[in-house]
Amino acid sequence: MKKKHIRLLSFAIIAIIAFAFIGCATTSQVEPIEPTAAPQPVVEEVQVQPVEQPAQTVVEPEVPVVVGETTQEVAEGTKVVKIITTSDMHGNIFPYDFMRNTEAATSQMHVSAYVEEQRSKDQSVILLDNGDVLQGQPIVYYYNFVATETPHIVPSVMNDMGYDAASVGNHDIEAGPDVYTKVYDQADYPYVAANAVSIATGEPVIDPYVVIERDGLKIAILGMVTPYIPKWLPQNLYEGVRFEDMVQTAKKWIPIIQETESPDLIVGLFHAGVDETYSGDADELGNENASKLVAQQVEGFDVIFTGHDHQDTNMVVQSPSGKEVVIVGAMNGGRSVAVATARFSPSGSSYSLESIDGSTIMMETYEPNSELIAKYQDAIDEVTTWVSREVGSISETISSRDSMFGDSKFVDLIHQIQLEKTGADLSVSAPLSLDATIEEGPVYVRDMFSLYPYENLLFTMEMTGREIKAFLEYSYENWFNQMKSLDDDLINFKRDAEGNLIFNTRYNTYDTATRYYNYDSFAGINYVVDITKPAGQRVTIKTLTKGNAFQYDKTYTVAINSYRAQGGGGHLAAAGITPEVALDRILFSTDKDLRYYLMEAFEKKGEIEPSVDNNWLVIPNLWVQRGMKNSYPKLYPAK
Structure with a gap:
């Protein structure tokens, strides 16, 4: 898939810094890819009244973390779409801790092995990332600020792994506009952030959502980032951009997605956690971790992937109409991946969603992808030499x-x-x-x-x-x-x-x-x-x-x-x-x-x-x- 050209803001004050954020407020459509194809990074407040929260039911599964996946018999004619999401990788690309000079138990290479295993099965696979990839291990720092003339390691690896879309994390913005502009341009996959809005135009500065087609089914992915960014990062890192409340943003975009795209499944890809009380009041406008609030207060979602809190999350909540919404999130550093398995059954000339299940899969039992490691061995050696330099x-x-x-x-x-x-x-x-x-x-x-x-x-x-x-x-x-x-x-x-x-x-x-x-x-x-x-x-x-x-x-x-x-x-x-x-x-x-x-x-x-x-x-x-x-x-x- 080719990303469409990014519109440039006309205001000189933000002409350089906003490049990575500016985009169309309409959707990009991702064409179907072969299971073996390898397609794929990055980025104050809206004055609206707080929304009264209705009482909701949260159903927690007894065992939210699983090591493997159970097989479920699939009826003839049923289509299965498995959505796999990483989150908060923080530079843990390879099975090596560059800070401690030791092997790492999990990494993106472990995830790659799991994804390839899933792509070999009779199902469609969508691979997403939920932000915070540009800060953490020294290897990302090296490509952020030292080896600036070479292609960035993060989108290179994610392109090879065949990521289909990604959200933006607060630490991705922290890397600065020079870095996330380069990563965004190099990525073969779209970044989505509906609540990162241009102050000048009021429109999202990159795509708010993306539609991915698999086996004749349309999967809409709405992206958002925690709106707490202005509390943590200086404005020069996101000049001309404000971060709006997640609930209000979802209420705006879900009807647009439904009317414009008629998707078979609506997915939230949110770099935000589920504990709405973590940093303040649950009723706070611009809540830091509003993923569960969105599911409970906005009708239309089938599954929401969470991030930012580094927590292994797997729960089911009720929407305003009483519909069950799956919420699932991965742990940081590739320790686990979040998975949603959607099954569609024939319904006349089309298909309808039969069921959707959430699970979190631990990655430590998988062997890392040796072929991909071999491809990047020179980069690994180069960064190892750099971090081993005596200062x-x-x-x-x-x-x-x-x-x-x-x-x-x-x-x-x-x-x-x-x-x-x-x-x-x-x-x-x-x-x-x-x-x-x-x-x-x-x-x-x-x-x-x-x-x-x-x-x-x-x-x-x-x-x-x-x-x-x-x-x-x-x-x-x-x-x-x-x-x-x-x-x-x-x-x-x-x-x-x-x-x-x-x-x-x-x-x-x-x-x-x-x-x-x-x-x-x-x-x-x-x-x-x-x-x-x-x-x-x-x-x-x-x-x-x-x-x-x-x-x-x-x-x-x-x-x-x-x-x-x-x-x-x-x-x-x-x-x-x-x-x-x-x-x-x-x-x-x-x-x-x-x-x-x-x-x-x-x-x-x-x-x-x-x-x-x-x-x-x-x-x-x-x-x-x-x-x-x-x-x-x-x-x-x-x-």
Whole structure:
């Protein structure tokens, strides 16, 4: 299939950045392909009233995860369409972990083997991806920002695997317009994102949906992305684009699809999860994870594929009319694929949907596609050589585990480089890995991905002393528990309705009130955190580290990453700084991500001697030590 030409916006301000987003608001039709053919990447708010949610029934299957698929007898004349969806691959293309220099148990190559197996059966197969392919493993970083003159590895592999369509993930946009424009143009498959809308025209900037034909049947795929992107990413990454509410968008496009295309099956391909309460109220306009809400509130869907939350999902919910809608989602990194099997029976001169079943298939039991690996062996070797390049050395081992409980060498290394790069008065940062270690001795490119996993830019912005205090109170409110006895936890863990801790099998640890990458501390000021005091009264700022008095009414320059400066984590909102105000406060932005500058620092200095300046302390010490002892095994359970 050939994609149609993309329309260019006429506004000069977005002429370059919007290329990857601009497209027709009508559909592309995907022609039928042979089972062995190999066809295939990437990208504020609409003021509408919240929709009242009717009470709905959710039916959870007893065993949502299956290792294999059961065979079901197919009646003569029945047509079977199997839709296989990957999600949140995050660069796990090959069965090799470039960060740890080890084999990987799952990858896109494992998925490829499964897909080829399914294509060999008497059924039609559709292969979809649900976003977040352009961030994660060093191999995608290499093709995003290093080997920029060569074809990108992601669409090359996905073309070879025969993907039929893909949604857009927030981390795909994070890679930047130069990257996702290139990927989009190289892909032989369409990207769909109905709720990524041009501010200038009000129309989707790429195709909202695509129709795929298989064995005389028309399958309509409506794509959407989580509308939370403006809360995480700076506007220069998606200039001229707003991200609209998923429920409202689906209500607009489903009637259009039904009337224009008369499809036999309507599929949602949503880079959004099913827990509508994860980041806010279920009634919130522009809900981050609205996939289930769409199924419950919008009539017309037969199956919805979810993503973004990295969860293995398999459930059935009821639409407004009481129709059952299958919701199924894959785990990240190719650990599982989401599958919907639709059966169509003859009905006069046409076919009608007889049944549709959802399942999630684990990939670790499949052998990776050796032929495809062999084809890309040169690329694998090239990236292996790159990540194995020594960039410097470190005089002692540092671990992110120390960062969970107080000031640490791990985070202070980031603070130090942020301050040196920006010349700001202060620096704010969090540990971005729960359990990363940089070993004493030589440091390699791969270590930078453990030290700093995300492609954040580095900003310098202005904040008043009063705002900094409120920012810190918010951070430590969510980070530390208020200890009332020596038997309490230091860490603020999440609890269920009965007050019990919640164990997360995905991460093999207990859930915390907020994720560790929101555990923000400041450098450049001296302060204490009293964990016996209630939230909002814990932080006492003493002085600037240089010795000057800290003034609440004075404005300071702060080195801060782009995620936090854009409002990610809610810290700025807690300080009373809206995204619009934050944008006006930004004085400087790097043109490369923070990981680049970390590598640069090692290369310039040769050897780095990590140190902790103890500019902030958690008190009282005895309580802290006991709280750490109580919390440590919950954060890091014995394996």
